[in-house]
Amino acid sequence: MITINKSAVETYLEQNNESEPVCAYVYDLDHLKQHAQTIKNSLPDFCELYYAVKANPAEQILQTLEPIVDGFEVASIGEINKVDELSEKPMLFGGPGKKDHEIIEAMERNVDYLNVESVHELNRMAYLAEQAQVKIPVLLRVNLSTNVSDSHIRMSGVPTQFGIDERDIPDVIVKALTYEQIEIKGFHFHAMSNNLDADAHLRFVEMVIEKALAWREHYDLEAPIIDIGGGIGINYWDTSNPFDWDMLAKGLSTFQAKYNNKNLTLFLEIGRYMTAGCGSYVSEVLDVKSNHGEHFAVLRGGSHHLRLPAAWKMSHPFRIHSVEEWRYPFERPGILNTEVTVAGELCTPNDVLVRKEYVDRLRAGDIMVFEYAGAYGWTISHHDFLSHPHPEHVFVMNNEINKV
Ligand SMILES: Cc1ncc(COP(=O)(O)O)c(C=O)c1O
Known part of the structure; x- marks a missing residue:
């Protein structure tokens, strides 16, 4: 069973001192290493474990998996190049x-x-x-x-x-x-x-x-x-x-x-089962509002960074990281004990990551953590639609943060 180690996200958020709203992919490489090793150890000898690079081709992910897997499944010269640079498997x-x-x-x-x-x-x-x-x-x-x-x-x-x-x-x-x-x-x-x-x-x-x-x-x-x-x-x-x-x-x-x-x-x-659990997409709530009797949260980010929930028409699993600090001298928008649809910053109603899910509380300035985003997350998304800045890509190992 996959367990989420939340500490990588918390480590990143504690150390984050950017003035811009939070928007990042955070990868827990310790978790990935342990999970991959557990998979490998569980397999009988007649099995060989290949990693399907398309799920997440980030160099740090490949480096972490390299000593554990038996080989790599690749689907293009681009993926062959990425593997070739760091492995002879x-x-x-x-x-x-x-x-x-x-x-x-x-x-x-x-x-x-x-x-x-x-x-x-x-x-x-x-x-x-x-x-x-x-x-x-x-x-x-x-x-x-x-x-x-x-x-x-x-x-x-x-x-x-x-x-x-x-x-x-x-x-x-x-x-x-x-x-x-x-x-x-x-x-x-x-x-x-x-x-x-x-x-x-x-x-x-x-x-x-x-x-x-x-x-x-x-x-x-x-x-x-x-x-x-x-x-x-x-x-x-x-x-x-x-x-x-x-x-x-x-x-x-x-x-x-x-x-x-x-x-x-x-x-x-x-692919998916290997890397999904090691990655979280972390995004700050910019606004909370209501119309036609429904509540909406708007994120710094969205489906151009994490396309999977829009593609599969599902609510992506999430948790809320509450932030007590409020930077403005006026009222903080928020909702309590109700359903919310969480949308992104794009100009399309399809830019939705969570549809009508219950939350205890959600306020502008809180941070949403979308777990299980380590596979088919960033890599399948349309990054440059609307030309917003890309998220940070943060790799955490032994509590050390490496930003790309
Ligand atoms: C040929 C092939 N092998 C392996 C995979 C990895 O599949 P999954 O991420 O579902 O494990 C894919 C994904 O599309 C694939 O096309």
Whole structure:
């Protein structure tokens, strides 16, 4: 279970002496290190833990995770560069729409595995590898025929741009085997985002192991890798009821025993579950007001810094850091024991982080702390809409603050 260590935010706020309203991402690197180590220690030996860089590619995050994870899942040359600067651990290059120059650069950089997302991509990889006189180790990414999850974002089991239709996999294996430059190392099954059901996740894993073993046997492939992707969820709606990681880890251990003699390595590419809990978006309330019978708080910040709640049309989990100091000689606006919608500083009604949630008290000058903002927070947001200044990015380790 993830626990939030609140001290990093408090450490930052205590030491903050800026005159401008507070607006920052605060990352607790001690918490991240401990959490990542707990995940790693819980996994059986036949699992390798990759970090999906897209969840949060900040250098300090990558540096903290580097000694703990087995490798990195990357989706662009930009991400390859970031990892390359600080690690020699394996990289797995996934994602649809790989450009020729990205495939070439990945080969030159000795990226360890490339996902194949389509027949055309397979043909292009073989062509480029032949020209370069190298072999490309690949995982065939499968878009499963059956639905695999109740999670609301699915990449597989439904029509999407991702992977090769499961029904076409036999033909693609046959084709890949005709290419000397292509080495099938395994299969890739990343299928969903933010799954909250550990039991369903285990059923998915068992199903894909069985499918991969059947293909291996039928085509006499060695292909030891089965990549089960990421998709472990954060319960943003009820943080007291998190994804049951222990159940997943125990289930994976059972699979290790069950498939003991099968020469299998299971790759996990964890993004959200790795970094969400280490980051908080911290933003000062500029105004509190009411109209049409509803209450609104307006922040220094908003969805251009933290787009996730607007994208998912949810209230982001938050707590209120009360600030007693009031800088003006006139009345302080505030509300008591009521519901509030928390909006940002942008000129659009979509700029909402919290919709009609109950608060005991909220006043202009208080600070809202949006927890679980360490994954798909800053990195997926439209930073420059309206050209407001960016938030500070604050990394806290051993009570020491490092601002970027
Ligand atoms: C191929 C692939 N692997 C891993 C991940 C990480 O998923 P998550 O952050 O849900 O763990 C993603 C996210 O989109 C992905 O596309």
